[in-house]
Amino acid sequence: MLERLFQLQAHGTTVRTEILAGLTTFLTMSYIIFVNPDILSTTGMDKSAVFVATCLAAALGTLIMAFLANWPIGMAPGMGLNAFFAFTVVGSMGYSWQQALGAVFISGVIFVILTVTGIRAWLIAGIPKSLRSAIAAGIGLFLAIIALGSSGIVVANPATKIGLGDLTSAPALFAMLGFFIIAGLDALKIRGAILIGILVVTVLSILTGNSEFYGIFSAPPSLAPTFLQLDIMGALNTGFVHVILVFVLVEVFDATGTMIGVATRAGLIQEGKPNRLGRALLADSSAIVAGSFLGTSSTTAYVESASGVQAGGRTGLTALTIAILFLLSLFLAPLAGAVPAYATAPALLYVAGLMLREITHIDWDDVTESTPAALTAIAMPFTYSIANGLAFGFISYVVLKAVTGRFRQIHSATLLVAVLFVIKYAFFPD
Numbered sequence: 073m074l075e076r077l078f079q080l081q082a083h084g085t086t087v088r089t090e091i092l093a094g095l096t097t098f099l100t101m102s103y104i105i106f107v108n109p110d111i112l113s114t115t116g117m118d119k120s121a122v123f124v125a126t127c128l129a130a131a132l133g134t135l136i137m138a139f140l141a142n143w144p145i146g147m148a149p150g151m152g153l154n155a156f157f158a159f160t161v162v163g164s165m166g167y168s169w170q171q172a173l174g175a176v177f178i179s180g181v182i183f184v185i186l187t188v189t190g191i192r193a194w195l196i197a198g199i200p201k202s203l204r205s206a207i208a209a210g211i212g213l214f215l216a217i218i219a220l221g222s223s224g225i226v227v228a229n230p231a232t233k234i235g236l237g238d239l240t241s242a243p244a245l246f247a248m249l250g251f252f253i254i255a256g257l258d259a260l261k262i263r264g265a266i267l268i269g270i271l272v273v274t275v276l277s278i279l280t281g282n283s284e285f286y287g288i289f290s291a292p293p294s295l296a297p298t299f300l301q302l303d304i305m306g307a308l309n310t311g312f313v314h315v316i317l318v319f320v321l322v323e324v325f326d327a328t329g330t331m332i333g334v335a336t337r338a339g340l341i342q343e344g345k346p347n348r349l350g351r352a353l354l355a356d357s358s359a360i361v362a363g364s365f366l367g368t369s370s371t372t373a374y375v376e377s378a379s380g381v382q383a384g385g386r387t388g389l390t391a392l393t394i395a396i397l398f399l400l401s402l403f404l405a406p407l408a409g410a411v412p413a414y415a416t417a418p419a420l421l422y423v424a425g426l427m428l429r430e431i432t433h434i435d436w437d438d439v440t441e442s443t444p445a446a447l448t449a450i451a452m453p454f455t456y457s458i459a460n461g462l463a464f465g466f467i468s469y470v471v472l473k474a475v476t477g478r479f480r481q482i483h484s485a486t487l488l489v490a491v492l493f494v495i496k497y498a499f500f501p502d
Contacts, residue, residue, distance in 0.1 A: 078142055078387040085386045090144070093385025094393025097146045099264030100376040101394075104130065104148045105401050106270050106408055107416045111154045111218075112369065115162040115169040118297035123408045125298050125367040127398050133359030133371045134395040137388065141352035144380055144390035145334055147359050148398075150372035151423055152211035153322055155218055156458045157369040161315055164456055167306075172315075173298075173364050174307030179319035180360030180370070186324070187350075187357045195324055198485025203465050205430040206445035207322065210452035210461045212427030217453045219420035222413040223247030242282050243414035246273050250418030258422070266419045273415040274407075283415075287406035298367020314496040318459040321489065323370055327356045330373040338381040440476055444469035463493040 074080065074087055108126045113119035126149055133147030161172045186192040220226035224243040229235030237244060250273040257265035277283035307316070331352050340348070356373050363371040380390050431449070435441045448465030452458050470490040473482045 074389060077139070078389045078392075080387060080389065083386040085384060085389075087389065089384040090387060090389035091393050093144060093380040094390040095397070096263055097144070097374075097377050097380030097385065097390065098394045098397040099267060100380075101146050101148060101374045102264070102397070102401065103266040103270055103416075103419050104151070105398070105404070106411045107151070107419055108149045108154055108368065109408060110411065110413055110416045111158050112169070115158050115172070117169050117367070120293035120405055120409065121295055121297040121299070121367060123405055124292055124295045124402060125363070127292075127402045128295070129359070129363035129366050129368045129371050131395040131398040132362050132366075133356065134391045134398065136355040136359055136362075137352065137373075138391035138395060139388060140355045141348045142388035143331075143335060143340060143348060143352050144338060144385035144387060145331060145352065145377040146374045146380070146391060146394040147356060147371050148374055149363065149368045150323075150327075150370055150374075151420075152215060152427075152458065153319065153372070154369040155211075155215055156318065156322070159218060160457045160459060165315070167312075167315075168303065170301050170303035171306040171312070172369075173302035173367065174304040175312050175315050175319060176370055177302050177304055177361060177364035178307055178312075179316050179323065180357060180364055182316070182320050183323055183357040183360055184354070186320070187353045192324055192328070192353065195321075195485050198483035199489075200441065200444075200469060200483070200486060202434045202441040202445040203448060203469060203486075205433040206448035206465055207462065208427050208430040210449035210465075211322070211458060212424040212430075213449055213453040214424075214456075214458060214461075215420045215427070216424035217456075219247075219417040219424065222420075223417035224414070242277075242280070243412075246277055246282070246412075247414045247417045247421075249273060249276075250415060251421055254418055254422045266422060269418055269422075270411060270415050273418065274411045277412055277415060278410060283410055283412045286409050289403050290406050292402040293405050295366065300365055301367060302364050314459055314463070314493065317489070317492055317496075318462055319370060321462060322458065323357075323360065323372060327372045328353065330375045330377075331356065334373070334375065334377045334381055338386055340386070440469070440472040440478060440481075443472060462489075463497065466490040467493055 105126050109119045109122040112122045130148035137143055137145050137147055157172050161167050162169050224237040224241050226234055227237040250269045253272055254265050254269035278285045359371040434445045444465045447468050448461045451464040452461030466489045470482055470487055
């Protein structure tokens with residue numbers, strides 16, 4: 073049956089290899105079951121329900137990937153988009169989390185349409201490489217300031233806006249320890265480094281009385297507090313235009329880039345040969361819609377899937393294994409509830425560092441490319457908004473290309489996005 077479903081022999085793999093690859097990928101990306109509830113619960117969402125929604129969205133999205141595309145890629149709520157959801161849309165802009173879920177749903181529907189019609193490929197081809205790299209780096213910086221703030225390492229300062237916190241406090245010390253554990257283990261190529269770091273800090277926090285222990289296993293909590301709670305009509309007001317635009321843009325770049333990169337490494341995309349990229353793109357876009365019903369931010373393909381590919385994963389059986397492990401994780405709710413914010417902060421900070429690698433792909437010798445890219449990355453943490461960073465980048469890119477006479481270098485997709493952001497700030501500033 074497995075051979076018929078996943079064509080193992082044709083891909084030169086075995087059941088054992090695929091299962092081990094699935095386990096490897098799960099260990100490297102399972103930190104999301106602790107991090108995502110911690111971030112989204114800051115909006116007032118029920119943390120236990122978000123935990124369940126995270127596990128179910130990851131499992132469902134990965135199952136779609138397994139059976140529709142037969143690719144070894146894991147899906148789960150994406151880092152960066154969950155921060156945008158919680159800290160910008162709800163925290164800074166003041167919308168309800170129900171409206172934010174509605175925006176995720178709408179962006180998912182748009183994403184499906186863009187994928188089916190081929191517009192997604194047009195967008196990807198049209199957005200400058202420098203801006204794509206800057207978006208990833210900027211989101212990394214945004215995650216970094218969130219992590220440093222939640223651990224107490226960086227605090228508000230009336231004189232300087234931000235300042236250094238008390239490094240002798242328990243949250244700061246635990247966060248620093250967790251970061252060095254994660255970085256050290258990852259440098260040693262140990263699978264699941266991020267997950268191990270989170271668990272070590274959590275256990276030490278419990279043993280020292282800084283965190284409560286609720287147990288490890290239990291029946292899954294109720295999903296009711298977040299299930300079908302999205303407010304679609306509330307997300308259709310004019311203030312949400314740029315929110316939905318940001319969701320769509322980041323989803324397009326993040327998921328597409330990840331899938332192409334991982335699939336290429338696995339030998340699933342070869343020049344002149346048919347591939348299942350179209351099915352994979354449809355799988356990730358439809359998973360976003362499903363996740364919004366469950367009660368979580370946008371689901372996306374995980375770059376950590378590369379670890380499973382490195383371990384030999386080549387088919388959807390790897391993804392099926394990942395999905396099953398996420399379903400089994402539903403029984404770890406007490407452990408997830410015991411994880412403090414300063415235990416997940418090191419994971420955010422480490423992921424932030426990895427995302428900053430993208431700045432090396434920016435052409436720093438061309439001012440019309442580097443300046444918009446720099447503005448994109450800088451504006452995200454300093455305005456505490458991924459949306460503002462995107463706006464600064466796209467608008468400045470079009471302006472600089474225009475004033476230097478390089479009109480032909482402005483792709484229609486880039487121009488369209490820039491115009492939409494200008495309209496947003498001109499007529500809908502709030």
